[in-house]
Amino acid sequence: MNERNDLLVALAGQQNAGKSTLFNMLTGARQHVANYPGVTVDKKYGQYSDAEGVVRTVDLPGTYSLTSFSLEERVARDFLIQERPDVTINVVDGSNLHRSLHLTLQILEMELPVVLALNMMDVAEGRGLEIDQAALSTRLGLPVVRTVGRKGEGRAPLRTAIRALAAADKPQTTEFPVTYGPLEPDLVALTQAIQTTPELTGMPARWLALKLLECDAQAATWVRERLEPAQAEPLLEQAAALSATFERNNGLDVSDHLVSCRERAVANLLDGVTTDPESGRPTLTDRIDRVLLNRLAAPAFLVLTVFLIYQIAIVWGYELTNYTWPILAKTRELIAGVLPEAGFLVDPYTRSMGLWLVDSANTLLNYVPIFLILFALIAMLEDSGYMARIAFILDKVLHRFGLHGQSTLPLILGGVFAGGCAVPGVMATKGIPDNRARMATILTVPFMNCLAKVPLYTLLLGIFFVEDKSLMMFYISTMTIVFALLVSKLLTKTVLRGEETSPFVMELPTYHLPTVSGVLRRAFERTWIYIKKVGTIVVAVAVVVFTLLQFPGIPEDRMAEFEQRGEAAVVAFERAMAGNAYQRLATAEHIGPLVNYYNDYKRAKLNASGAEGSRAVAARFERRNPEYYPLVSRPRGDKDARRANRHLRDLSSERKSIRREMKEARITSSLLGMIGRSMEPVTQFAGFDWKINVALLSSFAARESSVATLGVLFQQDEDQNASLEERMGAETKAGGATALLGTAIILFFALYPPCLATTVMIKVQTGSYKWMIFSIVFPTLLGLGVASAVYSIGLATGASGVAMMSWTYFSALTLLLILGFLGGRSGRNLRSTSVDSTETGEVRA
Template sequence: MPDSPASSRRLLVALAGQPNCGKSTLFNALTGVHQHIANYPGVTVDKKSGAYRDDGRTVELVDLPGTYSLTSFSLEERVAREFLLTERPDVVVNVLDASNLRRGLHLTFQLLEMGVPVVIALNMMDVARRHGMTIDMATLSRRLCVPVVGLVGHKGTGREDLRRAIREAADRAGQTAPATLNYGDLEEGMAALQARLSELPSVQAAVSPRWLAVKLLEEDAEAERLLHDCLTNAHGLLDQARRTAEDFAHRKGLSASDHVAGCRDHLAGDIMATCVRHQDPGRVSLTERVDRFLLNRWLAPLFLTLTVWVIYELSIVQGYELTKVTWPLLAGLRDLAGSALPSAGFLHDPVARSMGLWMVDSANALLNYVPIFLILFALIAILEDSGYMARIAFILDRILHRFGLHGQSTLPFILGGVFAGGCAVPGVMATKGIPDQRARMATILTVPFMNCLAKVPLYTLLINIYFVETKGLVLFYLSTITVIFALLVAKLLSVSVLRNMETAPFVMELPHYHLPTVTGVLRRSFDRTWLYIKKVGTVVVAVATVVYVLLQFPGLSPERDAHYLTRAETAIVDFRASLEGNPLVAAIPDQASLVTLVNVYTDYRADRLLASSREAAQALDARITESHPAFAPFLLRSRDPHARAAQKALRDLAVTRKSLRREMKDERIVNSVLGQLGRSLETVTQYANFDWKINVALLSSFAARESSVATLGVLFDQAEGENRTLEDRMGAEQKAAGYTAMTALAVMLFFALYPPCLATTIMVRVQTGSYRWMVFSIVFPTVLALTVASLTYTVGTALNLTGLQMMTAVYLSALGLLLMVGLFRQPFGRTLARPAYADARQDGA
């Protein structure tokens, strides 16, 4: 018998289901390692696809975003629905949580109305049995007119049965009619609308007329758009749908959409009554017993604080310790890149080398976060799979919602550094799971206000100069005022630039607690980290190139270049003079060999610092002896007086060269586009009392927050022979210029609200998928920070206040405004979360 057409072609299968139904675990069990993670075009929702071989053909499996329905409220719902309508999968596997069947059936009914071949994957059968539930799958299959397969996804139980059901459903596509839900008093008008839609070939070819009729009566905006796409004139049908819905609402006092939802819930309850039996309906489940503690009014904050502390400690603190292991590897890659690029000159490097190493350094700065991300994503996966992540959102949502945020905004803020020591990059990354798009954007744009670890050095520097007697109080103010500003800014954004952004009714389900699987946690951690590496790698090159050009050009003038060249030639003459009569001078007969020697010496000293043991150092010496035998006496320890004299002379020359190159670099920065911009900005920043040096330091900190102090250390350089700390040098110079603690306060407030660093702005671009929002994340905080800093300095100076008095005034004003905004209630309500076990007990009633 010849193969049917379906058996000889590639099958496209979609996995659809509600959040926390075990869909991802089932996807991993079906596809194994043959997976690909990307994003749906134009959005940041994960697109996970994989493939497996079955009965001689390839089955491509696409894991759709978890969604409770196929309406147009949320991004996930629209993405899932768009995929089903445009891609037309051969089979849709509807994954249901067997222990929470009634809630999941709402999505099932909508899939059946779409007319797609459906297979029910009844997952978590082991959990249902532990809850005393027995499900009659044969009766359930007859009620829904689709095959039903029982599964335990994390153990792989039922996997082959599901593959067989998918294969058979694809072979029978179009041969059986799906079940249709009867909508009672609305059915007559719906049937009439469906009949008219069925007469239109363009509609028949695009979508199920039954599904479209239901959506039109529900006044679904995306369904109306779809009808317009199918017809040149859809006003007649839309008018009919609107009249039918209005007549029904007038007769019954209930909207058509509410009636549809009620009919679905009634049918779900009827199916539960005929297909599910509870052995002990009054038994209190383990999940409910655990929630009595974890969601207790007084204990919930303590458990939440402990959870947040563990996440922070393991991912940020311990993960950062792991970077001490990975950084030598990245440094080794840099050395490898350096050896492949053109060699460095004595003073000037080829553009290919300097730009190439700049790119490598930029990439390394981001790749250095990989250990943090691996741990962070693993912990997030554990929280998600266990069911506690939904409870975190539930605990804090009421407070954060008042400021346009979401309960799941908590974790990004913690990772960003609520008090001090976090990092905005993983904080922005962690916003991916926030389902409300408006709240997600507000979180992305305010996470950088948190006190990342890189902000602390500048705070420490200025506090130790201007607030020596009140260090603790000022640091407390800075640590908490950023949270206050973040909440206020989130509220401002949500009612202004984000007001038209899509939002969704707050639908939250507190699922049963589950024990996460090691395989699932590790797979998700590696998948998300790899996605970060790929995406950031494509953006960082472009942004780093722009920053490089702005810092390098126009470069030194010919006169200054000649000045440094003369000093270099003098140092070389002195070096050769010190080696006069030394037989080792034969190893450097010309200028090229001397430059090579200095480069080898520089690389050797860097590698020697990375040598972690005596054996590693000896191996390095052996490599030098083998690769550069003529240079070895200049580098390796020796008692030979000629070698020791040569080593001292080379060390002095290398120090001079390093000093000259640093001075040239500093002068090039001052004269660069960014440096000149710092001077030109004085006309604007004068109201905050910032001079060009502070401007350049703040501009350079855009590449990395730590650069602010490093740049100030260069700009406030010390005279030859002095050995003073940066606090002494900067404090003496600024106080001599008339700067006070009010200036320092303005700088710190500006820095607290300053735009995110380069790595974070790249992550904003990745998470939003928009250069427009990336630019906004730079411009808006700059304007806000400069306004706050200027007002602080101007008002404080006019009132003749001290720095501490003005800091207290700013803090109390911001706190008072926060309380006023927080007490203002939203004009719309939020749906309360319902525990999954509440439905289970209702089903058993």
């Protein structure tokens, strides 16, 4: 016990046994709960208080065993061995007890005090399954408690059992030890050697001996950390020799032998303990799987599922932005009204930066409805159990390229076709047990078509590919998965070659009907996480980009020229207003506010909806400044007001022209502009000029910034209201740009490094700055190489942009098919033990 009556309790159990739900029930915390393996990978902490003290509770990752193949297994095992909790709650699925007890036996071998929580008993009893809890408790020698976590049943008995076990005077001993047959003599000999080594005191000797006989790398590391080399190496050599002798004499791997012995032990344990009247009859899950996992029907259902996800979330969900954007635009107007007034030529710094930050944030927030729908649909797939089926269906294909069946969810979240986000995609890789496949997934998820890439694709298609939009959109929506698979194959054969792999173990959970509250809660929680993690970074980086575009500023001689032009425009306005009834407003005191009032009125009128909206704008501006209002409303019969309006329009137009040229000069001479120009000697082979370089650099901060930056670089007069497609198209085509440039930009952008938020998440998930830097450098070189090759070959051959895109796409697809058919499934660490999926609910490759 820790101190006084405070306890440390760990919840351990196999994936999808309801462990996190039980953790929520015990502590009152709200963890994400899904009917999908690998949801909880980090340790989750909580606590509750009872009459005797505080019980600190840890929710360990769900794991099938306590080997060191996967991240989940390592996290769970390291905590149990190093922290030695006062009580370990082994959460088992009562409806699938045979499968769950494999982990129970391994926990008992660690010599930990254990309470067995028979969870999901409502499902078991609904199937008519009967479990003799008293008999099970007697055979295992530990308390057994019936629970239904999602209904809150069994909390009090479980808390009572925890206290009783922690207060027990004698250590818990199981009456049902596992015997390992011909391995027992070797196991006993190695256990005795460990017990006679003082430095290993405190480690469960028999369990450590088993791990050493399995040639467990982490167990060997523990021995080397605790012993001097002269002691450690003989012990490890003894274990290796015993293991090799056993495998040679029995023709069976030690790990497989242990699994087989535990399988027999579980069968004997449950003999007479469980009664299943439905045994042998297909369950509802079995009947559904016969259709959904049918060799011919499975791909069709999968394609239909993915299509519906994007149709509902991206196509239909995008319509919701028609309602959200006016709200965001109105919010911008309100904030603009609070900020300091715009100057005649130079705005206050706080106003310029404030509006820049609002525009950056609005770009992100406009996609929130789409993410809400997308995350809700993903939650439904997880809770129903079909997400695990998707992973199972795709594993055979994905593994040929170094990925894993459980790479499916990260790729979907990243945006397989269009509309995801790499940040939650990288976060979702935590559940992939194969470390090599997990690293490959982390590094390829950013290639997916995240939602923030879509604006730039749409812009380029509208400029260069008006007649071929459908064909180009097909290429864009599918080529990223082709590139991702090829890159994954390359990485797993090179830089990831030394990473550890693990057996593919996939649980096919029972189908459940998702709950509305559960789906909505997770959709909102995940969207909020996205807003916090990405939104804060977008705003922070927007400050950096804004600063880099502002400094060092316009050269003094150019600024003096702009000021002279501004003064000349003001003088011309004053002269034109001479003799006018409103001449009193043509003074230095009024000119700046008057021009701002005029521009605000025009913008409000353009955004007003219908006659009623227009009248509301007029009334609002008349209240805002009755003195200025006649100059913008031009009342009938007031000739002076109409003439003043024409002069004011001329002044405003000249002011806009000067301000536009000032912005161009400021950006050209800015730090970011200079960086963009310095890159031209390299990027010219891909056709990129300094403006495109600047836009692509800013998109590293946030993908949305690419179009926003281009909007700044390719400016217009405020009263023209021309689209960015028209402005950028006119300027680039005037400079000789063709659709070939559009193809090069698209290809580079598809392979471009992940945004800053994603690179931060890559650092979090890999724990390595090395991989974070690699995730930036490698895609940059790859994207620039591909874009330069396509642009240069297109120029040399005179091929069009569409022709070069087609050539690139089908070349990559052909290479993909060749590697897929000839690459095989080499490199996977297979377990030869056959496990009956109808009994255990899991599938091993």
